[in-house]
Amino acid sequence: xxxxLLLLSAVALFWACGxxxxxxxxxxxxxxxxxxxxxxxxxxxxxxxxxxxxxxxxRPAVSGQTEWLTVKDGVYNNFKITYSVEVAVxxxxxxxxxxxxxxxxxxxxxxxxxxxxAEAPASLNPDSALSNASASKEAKNVYAFLLEQSGxxxxxxxxxxxxxxxxxxxxxxxxxxxxxxxxxxYDYIFLQYSPTPAGWSWVVNYGDISAAKEQxxxxxxxxxxxxxxxxxxxxxxxxxxxxxxxGYNFYSDKTSFSIANALTPGTWENxxxxxxxxxxxxxxxxxxxxxxxxxxxxxxxAAGNYNLHGVTNNAWFxxxxxxxxxxxxxxxxxxxxxxxxxxxxxxxxxWTLDATPGAENEWASWYPGDDLVxxxxxxxxxxxxxxxxxxxxxxxxxxxxxxxxxxxxxxxIPDPSKCIAAGHAWNWFLTxxxxxYALNTEVYWKTIMSSAAVLTREDMPSLK
Numbered sequence: 001x002x003x004x005l006l007l008l009s010a011v012a013l014f015w016a017c018g019x020x021x022x023x024x025x026x027x028x029x030x031x032x033x034x035x036x037x038x039x040x041x042x043x044x045x046x047x048x049x050x051x052x053x054x055x056x057x058x059r060p061a062v063s064g065q066t067e068w069l070t071v072k073d074g075v076y077n078n079f080k081i082t083y084s085v086e087v088a089v090x091x092x093x094x095x096x097x098x099x100x101x102x103x104x105x106x107x108x109x110x111x112x113x114x115x116x117x118a119e120a121p122a123s124l125n126p127d128s129a130l131s132n133a134s135a136s137k138e139a140k141n142v143y144a145f146l147l148e149q150s151g152x153x154x155x156x157x158x159x160x161x162x163x164x165x166x167x168x169x170x171x172x173x174x175x176x177x178x179x180x181x182x183x184x185x186y187d188y189i190f191l192q193y194s195p196t197p198a199g200w201s202w203v204v205n206y207g208d209i210s211a212a213k214e215q216x217x218x219x220x221x222x223x224x225x226x227x228x229x230x231x232x233x234x235x236x237x238x239x240x241x242x243x244x245x246x247g248y249n250f251y252s253d254k255t256s257f258s259i260a261n262a263l264t265p266g267t268w269e270n271x272x273x274x275x276x277x278x279x280x281x282x283x284x285x286x287x288x289x290x291x292x293x294x295x296x297x298x299x300x301x302a303a304g305n306y307n308l309h310g311v312t313n314n315a316w317f318x319x320x321x322x323x324x325x326x327x328x329x330x331x332x333x334x335x336x337x338x339x340x341x342x343x344x345x346x347x348x349x350x351w352t353l354d355a356t357p358g359a360e361n362e363w364a365s366w367y368p369g370d371d372l373v374x375x376x377x378x379x380x381x382x383x384x385x386x387x388x389x390x391x392x393x394x395x396x397x398x399x400x401x402x403x404x405x406x407x408x409x410x411x412x413i414p415d416p417s418k419c420i421a422a423g424h425a426w427n428w429f430l431t432x433x434x435x436x437y438a439l440n441t442e443v444y445w446k447t448i449m450s451s452a453a454v455l456t457r458e459d460m461p462s463l464k
Contacts, residue, residue, distance in 0.1 A: 030057040031079060034102055034109040041111070045118040046386035046418075047087040052111060054081050060104040069098055069113060089387060090118045091421040119389040121423035122396035126150065126404045130374050136345045139293040141463040142221060143348055143374065146404055150425045154416040155455045156448065157183030157223065157430035159409070160211070163204040164189050167211045169434055170220075176442055177449040180457035183295070184215045185430050188280055189227035189250075197243035206283040209290065216292045219460035223295040223430065226280065230257040230318060234268045252304070252321045259322035263329055277334060281342040288346040291464065297408060298334060300352035301379055302327045303359065303366050324366040331368045352377045352408050353395060360394035370402050375427065377408025385415040385439055387422040412439040416453040 037053045047068075054060060059076040068088040074081055090096060100111040130143050149155070156179075158169045164187035174180045190204045212222045229248040231237035232255045236247025249255040261269040287294055303324070304316035315321045319330055331351075338344045351373040353363055367373070376399060378391045388407070395405040406427040407414060419426050431440060448454055 031055055032057070032107075034060065034104060034107055036102075036109070036111050041085065041113045043087050043113070043115050045090040045116050045389070046384065047089045047115065048384070048386075050085040050087065051082055052085065054083065054102055054111075055079055056081070056102070056104045057107060058104045060102045062100055062102055064098060064100040064110075066098050068096070068115075071100065085113065087113070087115060089418045089421060090115050091423070093117055093120050118422055119393060121389070121425075122393040122401060124150070124396050124401045124405070124425050127370070127374075127402050130348060131371055132339060132345060132347070132349075134339075134345045135348075136288070136291070136293060138291050138464060139346050139348055142293045142295070145461070145463055146375075146427050149455065150404055150427060151420070151423070153453055153455045154407075154419060154426055155182040155221065155428035157181050157185060157428050158434070159185035159430055159432050160187065161433060165204070165206055165208065165211055167214060170215065172434055173445065173449070177446050179449045180218070180220065182455045182457050182460050183221045183223055183428050183430060184212070185223040185225065186212060187225050187227055188283070189229070191226070191276065191280060191283075192229050192240055192245050192248055194283075207286065209283075209286050209292075212287060212292060213290055215457075216290075218457055219462050220457040221295060221460075221463075222287070222292055223297060224284070225297040225300055228276070228298070228317075228319065230255060230262075230269075230276075231272065232256055237268065237272055250317050252315050252318055255318055257318050259319060259326045259330060263326060263333070273330075274337075277337045278342070281338055281344060284338065284344050284347070285342065288344055291346075293346045293348060293463075295350060295375075296347040297350040297352055297377065299327065299331055300377075300408070301354045302352070303354055303362060320366075324362075327366060328368045332372060335372055348374050350375045350377045350406070350408060352379055353391075353398075354378075355380045355382075355388075355391050357390075360390075360398075363394065363398050367398060370399055373399075373403060375404045375406055377406045379409035380407055380414065381409075381411040382414075383412065383439075385412055385418070385444075387418040387424050388414050388426075389422060389424065392419075392424040392426065411437040413437075413444070413448060416448060417451055420453045 035055045041050055041052060043050060056079060062071050065071055070086045072084045095117045097114040102109050102111055126147060158173060158181045160166050161169055170180055170184050193204050194206045196203045215222055227250050229250050231240055232247045240248060258269055261267040262273045264270055299319045301316060302320035304320050320327050351368060355378050376395050378395050380388055380391055404427050407429040410429055410431050413429050413431050449456055
């Protein structure tokens with residue numbers, strides 16, 4: 001009997017050892033405290049959009065928002081939730097902070113958001129008169145208006161496309177927003193083609209001033225710049241006289257045209273630039289004859305990107321490749337010719353700076369001088385719509401505050417309301433095109449053109 005019992009016990013033991021229970025993964029365990037990632041948030045004065053993740057035992061509630069910071073929650077999943085944070089621009093000269101209270105039942109924690117102080121705007125006290133004592137009545141009127149608006153509103157502006165002397169983009173903005181830009185930008189970039197050689201299907205004629213005339217007659221302002229194309233050699237110039245402009249360019253790395261030779265009488269380069277200056281003067285005189293003042297912006301971005309072409313070729317454009325002294329001599333020559341020889345008194349002279357970080361350390365050496373400049377412009381291409389304190393303060397400090405400052409070119413448009421709120425007295429913005437900059441959406445354009453901080457053509461008085 002014992003053997004049988006022992007056998008049965010062994011079988012029972014075998015059965016017990018061989019039986020397996022189903023294994024299940026443990027479910028998520030609720031946290032015992034609220035945690036954040038990142039632990040806190042520090043944002044620049046320009047503000048922007050940010051986020052932080054909260055790990056909490058249940059969907060928490062957030063309190064402590066302010067007029068300059070708003071929080072929007074997201075999906076609560078697996079004890080985590082992502083909050084989106086919108087921080088407005090800080091217009092105060094002092095830093096600010098807010099503690100957000102995150103609470104879930106009896107568990108609570110605080111999340112600290114700090115924002116750095118706005119940089120104090122440089123002091124601006126621009127000259128009361130244009131640098132040309134013989135400036136036309138209309139030019140004086142425009143300048144006086146720009147002085148009066150400085151720090152109050154920004155003028156809206158757009159650069160023309162295509163043949164660079166049309167109002168297609170001006171009208172596109174009107175179709176989009178119901179209002180026209182106050183400033184229209186044109187460009188003598190195709191000067192060598194004007195008048196276009198016979199038989200060409202593509203025609204440009206700067207003798208046709210109808211676009212600028214329409215803008216001015218409707219109280220808008222007119223801005224001209226000059227991407228100055230030059231021949232690479234005397235042979236290229238000779239071919240250009242016959243309608244073949246293959247040897248022409250304005251980029252430093254695409255032409256060997258010498259600014260030093262161009263400033264030396266008796267050289268073919270000097271003969272060329274004097275003839276081109278005479279040609280552009282003829283077109284500008286057509287505008288003067290119609291009493292149209294021109295915000296004139298030649299030799300733009302003269303110094304260019306200081307690192308793009310290396311230390312021996314440190315400029316985008318040929319007029320800057322020879323260095324600061326040569327460029328300033330060319331600017332002086334241009335003023336002497338256009339005003340002194342050709343009698344153009346309808347020009348408001350804008351000197352343009354390049355906004356590459358660190359470039360402001362070089363600006364003073366390139367600046368032609370207060371007696372030769374009316375307005376200082378900065379060309380700004382950035383991935384945001386902030387007020388641009390660095391560029392503003394550097395531009396104002398360049399002249400000790402003696403010159404008006406403007407965003408003479410931009411991609412994404414600096415938000416005029418942010419600029420005004422920050423104390424940045426940019427006179428106008430002029431965006432380069434309507435297609436290339438993601439933040440310039442139709443909604444943004446409508447917001448800008450209806451902003452109390454912006455002047456459209458419809459808002460402009462007659463300055464005739």
